[in-house]
Amino acid sequence: MLVLAAWIAVAPAWAAAEFLEPEKAFRLAVQEQGAGQVQLQWTIAPGYYLYRNRIGVSGTGVGAVEKPRGEVKEDPNFGTVEVYHEAVQVGVQAGTASTLRVTWQGCADEGLCYPPVEKDIVLASTGPSAAAPSAPVPAASTTGASTAAIVAGNDADISRLLSQRSLAWTLPLFFVLGIGLAFTPCVLPMVPILSSMVVGSGATPRRGLLLSLAFVGPMAAVYAGMGVLAALAGAGLQAWMQNPWTLLSFAAVFVVLALAMFGFYELQLPAFLRDRLASKTVRGGSLTGAAAMGALSAVLVGPCMTAPLAGTLLYIAQGGSAAEGALLLLSLGLGMGVPLVVLSTWGARWLPRPGPWMDRVKAAFGFILLGIAIWMAQRVIAPQWSLLLWGCLLVALAFSLWQLARSAVAANLRPASTLVARSGAAVAGLWGAALVFGAAAGASDPSQPLRNLVAAPAASAAAAPAFETLQDPALLQARLADAAARGQPALVEFSADWCTSCKTIEREVFGDPRVGRALDGVLLLRADVTRSDVAQRAFMQRLQVMGPPTLMLYAPQGEERRDQRLVGEFGPEALLERLQTGSTGS
Known part of the structure; x- marks a missing residue:
């Protein structure tokens, strides 16, 4: 307590790093190109990045949102994410929409994470400024911050970003995944039946190859259509998928599908539909008949493949590109058709026979689906x-x-x-x-799960400081007023569930027993701004808080020492150094 009082009484020489306002860190320009096409261009300041999955566009009649692939970033808390540096251009099929609601979120490389930004864009083609449709469109901000100037993006940078991540590796991946899915118990036993439909009796290997290719092509085309639908729906799913209840619901669905892969129950078409489709043979082995049966087979095996197919469609929906969705599921369908082509051309002796090993393949997919469920749930659970x-x-x-x-x-x-x-x-x-x-x-760290068990006795003796978490700014101000009335120093940490650095600070800084001892007797308050509602944004603007993580220290008289504020990610040594500086300065 004495250390903290001495520290608060003396202003340290260190000053917090200056961060840009969100409108200056991520400058947005809007250009209308006719035929309902709108280009959203962000110019990103050096040292900042924008999250790909946090960009969302909604509005009446809004269609596909084309987002380029970003740079892969391994985040210790959120796993693998894609981000944009320098600039990014997003294409929107606005249709007849007169207003677009655009949301995005980014962070600074130094650790500061901005709250989600939401702007309403009135399109010039349908709004009051229709005389100048090519000029950047002003946006009505709902963040409470001042509206920054909107500038055009850099075409060269955008072209570079587009070329960084291509389909060169995802297409082969989905093709191999399709081959693996073809060997699940619900598909492989049907191969002989489908082969008899395609090949017929007495067909030569060359004829069998042509018929099987005619069968596989339309089957893959049906899956490509599913990819297009998933990608088109992805534009509306972007913001919806950030809701905790949505994430937990999808995780529960994946658990249900995983249990089906383990054999607890079956997900497939009713028996009378399967038998009816299987009983339709292709007379004369015609290419047209083979193509028709190929399209029907996609309907036949689709429900049985709900578990892996759902994961694939979800991946495409989050990508948001209709062309990419079509190509990826087309590759998946072609991979599923490989066993049929092999069987129809060279005979059944080249394919492994159905047996117990197929249940093991199915169980492997079950474990993968459970992993996906945990991965989705871990973003909203402790x-x-x-x-x-x-x-x-x-x-x-x-x-x-x-x-x-x-x-x-x-x-x-x-x-x-x-x-x-x-x-x-x-x-x-x-x-x-x-x-x-x-x-x-x-x-909580998977790379060091036994850290708490093997910690030194001296380190484990001190418990981590307990924070009081508040979401209402009025309650937070009331608690600060109570502390000032008692003459108690206070610490306020702005945090959010989507803040990567906040989790690191909570684990590495406040989990350090030295910090816990130094903050003994201090009122610890955590301002949770996960919702980023109007009241929270106004409160942050009034305090000049750019975003989490931000740490504010209040003197016993209730005044914040602004020059002692910590912004962005920091380690325990940095905080302890400030405490020691204040103590020796007295």
Whole structure:
């Protein structure tokens, strides 16, 4: 307490880094190009980046939103994300919309994360400024901050961004994924039936190849159509997918689909529909008939493939590009058709026969779907629970691999396959157990799950400081007034669920026992601005808070020492150094 009082009484020489206002960090220009096409151009200041999945456009009649691929960024809290530096251009099919509601969010490389920005764009072609449709359109900001000047984007930078991530690796990936999906139990047993429809009796290998290609092409085209629909819907899903209830609902759906992959129940068309489709043979082996049956087969196997197909469609919907969605699912459909082409051309002896191994392939997809469910849920649940779920999944995977190794021994399979299964079970089991025990001990970092268990006794003696989390600015001001009336110093941390650096600070800075001891006797308040509503944005503007993480220190008299404010990501040593500077300065 004495250390903090001395520190608050003396202004340190250090000053917080200056950050740009969000309108200056991310300058937006809007250009209408006719035929309902609108180009949104952001010029991004050096040292800042924009999140790809946080860009959203909504409005009556708004269609596809074309967002280029961004730079891949490995985030320790949010996993793999895509970001834009310098500039980005987004195409919008506005249709007949007169107003576009555009949302975006970005961060600074130094750790500051801005709240989501939301602007209403009145289009000149339908609004009152129709005389100048090519000029940048002013936006009515709902952030409460002043409207910055809007400038045009850089075409060269945009072209470079577009070329950084291409379909060169995603198309082969989806093709291989399609081949893997073709060997699931609901698809492979149908291959002989579909082959008899396509090839017919007495067909030569060349004729079988032509017929099978005629079958696979329309089947893949149906999947491409699904990709287009998913991509078009992606424009409206961008903001919706950020809602915690939406994320948890999708995670629950993936759990249900995963249980189906484990054989608890089946998801497929009713038996009378399957039998009716399977009973229709292609007379004479015509290419037209093969093409028709190929399109029907996509309907036949589609519901049975709901689990993996749902994940693929969700990925495309988040990308938002109709052309990319079509190409990716076209590649998926072509991959699914590979076994049929092989069977129809060279005969059934080249394909593996249906058997127990197919259930293992299906179970593998089940574990993948459970992983996707945890990945979606971990963005809205506590880190300890996320760690626990990952640990349980790995333990279950270890048990499955161990059972696989036992069955391999019983079947007298090659020792190498048994060794691989047992090694995988050991690694997954040990890692999963570490995650479970780490979560029970309060850990949240998957790379160091046992850190809390092996910490030094002196370090574990001090508990992490307890914050009072508030979302209402009025309640926060009331708590600060109470502290001033008691003569108690206070600390206010602005935080949000979407703030990457906030999670790091919570774990590395406030989890440090030295910081906990130095802040003993201080009222600790956490201003949660996750919602970023009107009241919160006005409160932040009044205090000149650009965004989280921002740490404010208040003297016992209730006045903030503005020059001691911490903005952006910082470590425990930085905070302790400021405390020590204030103490020695007295």
